[in-house]
Structures are given as structure tokens and as C-alpha cells.
Amino acid sequence: MLPDFDKNAAYIWAVYAIGATAILVTALIVIFRARASKSALARAEAQIREEDAA
Amino acid sequence: MFSWFANPHRFLSLSNWLAPACYAGGLILMIWGMWQGLWVVPKDDYQGGDIMRVMFMHVPTAWLAMASYSALAVMSFIWFIWRHEVADVAAKAIAPLGAVWTAICLATGSIWGKPTWGTWWQWDDARMMSVLFMFFLFLGYMALRAAMDTRQKAARAGAILAMVGAINVPLIHYSVEMFTSLHQTASVITSSGPKMSAVYLWPLLSCALGQSLLFAGLVQTQMRTEIRDRRTAKLRAQLMAGG
Amino acid sequence: MSAQPIFAAFRQALAEAWAGGAGALLPLGFFAGTAVLVPLGIGTDPATLRAVGPGILWVALALSSLVTLERIFQADTEDGALDLWLQTEAPPSAIAAAKTLAHFLTAGLPLALLSPLLALMFQAQASTGLLVNAAYYAVGGLAFYFWGGVGAALSATVRRGGLLISLIALPLYVPTAIFGAMAMTDAPGSQNAPLLLAASALFALAVAPFAMAAALRLAAD
Numbered sequence: 463m464l465p466d467f468d469k470n471a472a473y474i475w476a477v478y479a480i481g482a483t484a485i486l487v488t489a490l491i492v493i494f495r496a497r498a499s500k501s502a503l504a505r506a507e508a509q510i511r512e513e514d515a516a
Numbered sequence: 517m518f519s520w521f522a523n524p525h526r527f528l529s530l531s532n533w534l535a536p537a538c539y540a541g542g543l544i545l546m547i548w549g550m551w552q553g554l555w556v557v558p559k560d561d562y563q564g565g566d567i568m569r570v571m572f573m574h575v576p577t578a579w580l581a582m583a584s585y586s587a588l589a590v591m592s593f594i595w596f597i598w599r600h601e602v603a604d605v606a607a608k609a610i611a612p613l614g615a616v617w618t619a620i621c622l623a624t625g626s627i628w629g630k631p632t633w634g635t636w637w638q639w640d641d642a643r644m645m646s647v648l649f650m651f652f653l654f655l656g657y658m659a660l661r662a663a664m665d666t667r668q669k670a671a672r673a674g675a676i677l678a679m680v681g682a683i684n685v686p687l688i689h690y691s692v693e694m695f696t697s698l699h700q701t702a703s704v705i706t707s708s709g710p711k712m713s714a715v716y717l718w719p720l721l722s723c724a725l726g727q728s729l730l731f732a733g734l735v736q737t738q739m740r741t742e743i744r745d746r747r748t749a750k751l752r753a754q755l756m757a758g759g
Numbered sequence: 760m761s762a763q764p765i766f767a768a769f770r771q772a773l774a775e776a777w778a779g780g781a782g783a784l785l786p787l788g789f790f791a792g793t794a795v796l797v798p799l800g801i802g803t804d805p806a807t808l809r810a811v812g813p814g815i816l817w818v819a820l821a822l823s824s825l826v827t828l829e830r831i832f833q834a835d836t837e838d839g840a841l842d843l844w845l846q847t848e849a850p851p852s853a854i855a856a857a858k859t860l861a862h863f864l865t866a867g868l869p870l871a872l873l874s875p876l877l878a879l880m881f882q883a884q885a886s887t888g889l890l891v892n893a894a895y896y897a898v899g900g901l902a903f904y905f906w907g908g909v910g911a912a913l914s915a916t917v918r919r920g921g922l923l924i925s926l927i928a929l930p931l932y933v934p935t936a937i938f939g940a941m942a943m944t945d946a947p948g949s950q951n952a953p954l955l956l957a958a959s960a961l962f963a964l965a966v967a968p969f970a971m972a973a974a975l976r977l978a979a980d
Contacts, residue, residue: 465555467566470631474569477624478550481573484620485730488613492734492741499744506751513758649930656927663917672977673913677927680909680970684931687962691934691955694948695941 522600524743531736538733545726552719560716570628572719576727577621578647584614584731585650588657589682592675602739604671607678608661609738613731615654621647642693649688653681667746764847768854771840772831772861786823786866787873793819794877805882812881813892813943816874820867820896821932824903825925827866831858831908832915836978841915845979855971856964859908867900892943895956899939902960905967906931912974935959 467474520526553572560568588610595603625644626636638644660677664670797815798808832855835841844854874896875889883889910927914920938959941952 467569468559470565470567473567473627473631474554477570477573477627478554480623480627481577481620484616484623485727488616489730489734492737496737496741499741499748503744503748503751506748506755509755510751513755649933652926652930656923656930659923659926660913663914663920663923665916669916669977669980673974676970676973676977677909677913680966681930683966684934687934687959688930691937691959694955695937 522598522602524602524605527602528740528743531740535733535736535740538729538736542726542729542731542733545722545729547726549719549722549724549726553716553723557715557719564632567628567631568716570624571716572723574621574624574628575720576724577617577624578643579724580727580731581614581618581621581647581650583728584610584617585653585682585685588614588654589678592678592682595671596675596679604675605739605742606735607671607674608742609735611654611658611661611674613734613738615651615658617727617731618647618651618654622651640696642689642696645692645696646685646689649692650685653685657681761848762853764844764849765853765857768844769857769861772858773865775834786827787869789826790819790823790870790873791877793822795880798881809882812878812883814940815881816877816896817899817936817939820870820900821903821929821936823870824867824900824907825910825921825928827862828859828904828907828911829921829924831862831911832975832978833911833920836915841975841979845976850972851975852968852972855908855912855975856905856968859904859967859971862908863901863904867904868897871897871900895939895942895953898956898960899935902935902963903928903932905960905963906935909967909970909974912971912978915975915978931963935963 550572553569557569559566588607591603591607591610594600595607622644625647629638629641629644630636633641657674657677661670661674664673794815797811801807801811832841835844845851847854871893874893878889878892879885907924907928909931910924911920913927914923917923935956938952938956941949942956
């Protein structure tokens, strides 16, 4: 159940929404970048192995 | 002591378990602290009623804005003196995250200001102004790094700027404090306000530690990304040279 | 170690600043132009202008320092003069300081000297206080130029470095701008502001040359 705040409820929820959204979006970008770099490294390593084999 | 951490492999194996641990611990502490802050603790009428619950989100971001700039300066110093690459990787990872947290601090502080001071932006508040200038320092640092054409140059230029900024931060803070003391306006919350009671202290500490752990986890993930990117670039260069 | 390269750098920068388009007239024109735009923007009410005048002049001074400093080290990195400076026995910090000082003398100081005139246009009362204020502008301008020099040295190898200089240097201008503006008010608590203004300029003089030297070594690599 959501708590019942006095007159400033909108401000309180706005602060938590902004903080949570910003942190979440940042975390998603960080995770996305980590995944992209992992696959890029894997591709480069695979290419190196191919060249070595050839 | 720094040399022990300066080894990228050691950092990678350490952060392999430390980063997830930071995420888990940070989330638990943040959720507990915010649950306490929003649902459990009583409102403090002396601090403007329920609006003081904003503190559990805002105050940790302010602490992290300060701490992340200090960390950036320390990492820059370590890199500048000892040229440990991991320190530069850390500085590069800290800057954008620190800028995000500083921006959250400004936004939430501004929303807190509206019902308490009656205005979204209080030029007379020293803390607000100091954080704003810290935000600019972060932006300048990132812009300078981005403008340099090689990694080595970006690291050097960034380190010089971060150190110059860091020695200026106390002066900026002092001058802003003096500036704002000239036009004091009545505000409900002052730095010399009533001492915080223990009911609020533990949830606040929990939120602060939780956000710090989350921040530390994100920094480590970003550092791992950067180290991988550098390795990929090296392999690509090898491929180009070989083929 | 000899001081000869330092004087050479000073003279070269002086000549450069003087020759680069009508001497000191160019920054003066910029300074005056910026200041004159303000009444057009905010209206001509004398009381308002009197209140904002000193602050506008501080802003104009800060902006003009950024504009003049954009090329202070850039030309030297392009034509190789920087490598020559760094090979001399003189410390690079002294050379950087000499060049910055030369630019301050040709661009910053004239602005400070012109400030009483502009203050009168902003409806200030004619008094000797305006001359004192001119001295404050000169001292504050010195700090602006040295911090701006750090930004200029850091972005010496960057194309379109001017915008970068502003972003880097403006937070460093804050204490000087605050103390300078406070020195011109008679609000309670501002008695020490002139001393603090001087202290912030001394701080810039003490720290900035070393940061500039480190940045120039980087630019030369």
C-alpha cells in the first residue's frame, strides 16, 4: 500500500521517480555497453584465431 | 600499495565477484532504507512535514557527488604520478557516473526546494551552487577527454584538469558560502538545524551506503568495459597489421 | 638557466596580441559591445542599470578573457614554437606565465582601465570609487587570464578549442567573480572581499603556471 503523505506528496514521489529512473537508465546503459564490448572482444578474438589457423 | 591494484588482471578477477556483490548489497540497503524512509519513519513537522522524506534520496546523491569528484581527483593524481593504467581507467569510468549523480542531486534538491523555499532554484543556497559548479567541472573533464585524439593524451589532459579542479573546489565552496551568507533568506532547513534523531539516521545511512555500493558496482562494470574495449582495439590493430 | 627565453616569449606574445587586429582595440570593442547590449536587453531603467552594472562588467571581462585566450598557445603548437620554448633552459611554467601576462596586459588591463567609463554609462555616480573598482577589475582579470590560460593550454591541440576553454575555465572563475562583485558592494560582511579577491588572484598566479606547463608538455608530444 502506498503511504499517505501530507500536502507535498507530488514532490516526494517526483524526487523518488526521478532518482530511480535516472539510476535505472544509467545502469541499463552501463550493462548494454558491457555486453556490446564483450561481443566485440569475442568477435575480434575469433578473427585472430581464424587468421592463426589459416 | 597502489601497484597491487594497478595490475589489470588482478582488477578483473577482483571485480568479477566484487561488482555483483556491490550491486546486491547496494540494492538491499537502498530498498530497506527507502522503505523505512517512505513508509516507516514518522514525519518530522519541524522539517516541513512529509517532504523531509525526500532526504533519503537526495542526501546520498549529494554525498556521492562530492565523493565521486574526490575519487576522480585521487585517481587522476595516482595516474599522473605513478602512471598506473587502472587508475586512468577508473577516472574515465567515474566521470560520467559522477555527472549523472550530480545531476540527480541538483534535480532532487530543486524539487525539495520548491515546497520548502517556495522556489525551484535558490541562488542563495551555498550547497546548491557548489554542486552546480561541481557538475560543470565534471562536464569540462568529460569534454576535454573527448576532444583529445589519443587515449594517452586524454588521460594526461584529464588528470591535469581534475587536479586543478580539485584544488579549486574548497575555494569555490568558501566563496559561494560567503556569497550566500550575504543574502540569507528564511529557510526551514538550515545547516545549523536541529540534530537528526536516530529514527532517521539509520535509514539515511543505509540509503547512502546503498547508493555508494551501487555506484561502486557501476564504476567497476564501466572499468571492465573500458579494459575490454582497449583489448579489442589492440586485437583489431594486430589484425590490421597482420592482414 | 637564463631568463632570456622568458623575456623573448613575453615580447613575442605582446607583439602577437598587439598585431592581431587593431591591438588592444579588439578586446576593448568586445568588452564594450557586450556591456552595451545589456541595457538593450533588460531596459534602460537607471536604478536597474546601476544595480547590475558592476556585475555585467565582471561577466564581460570574463568573456573577453576567454575570447582572447583561445589562440594563445594554439599558434605555438602549430608552428613549432612550442617545441622551441620547451627546449630552452627556462622553466616552461615561467614561459607560460610570461605569455599569459602579456595577453593580460594587452587585453585585460585596458578593459579594467576602461571600466570607469562603462560604469558611468551604467548610471554609476562619478567618484573615486570607480577608480578603486578599476583596480579590482584589474586584479580579478589577472586571475581570469591565468585560469583561462590553463584551459587554453589544455585545449591547445584541440580544433575549435574556444568552447572547451569556456567550459573548463568558468568554474575556476567563480571565486574571483564572487569576491570581485562583493568588493564592489558595501553589504555587511564584504569588508574582507578586496583581500580575498587579491588572494584568489595570487592563488591563480601560484598554481596556474604549473598546470599550464604540464598541459604544454602534453601538447608538444
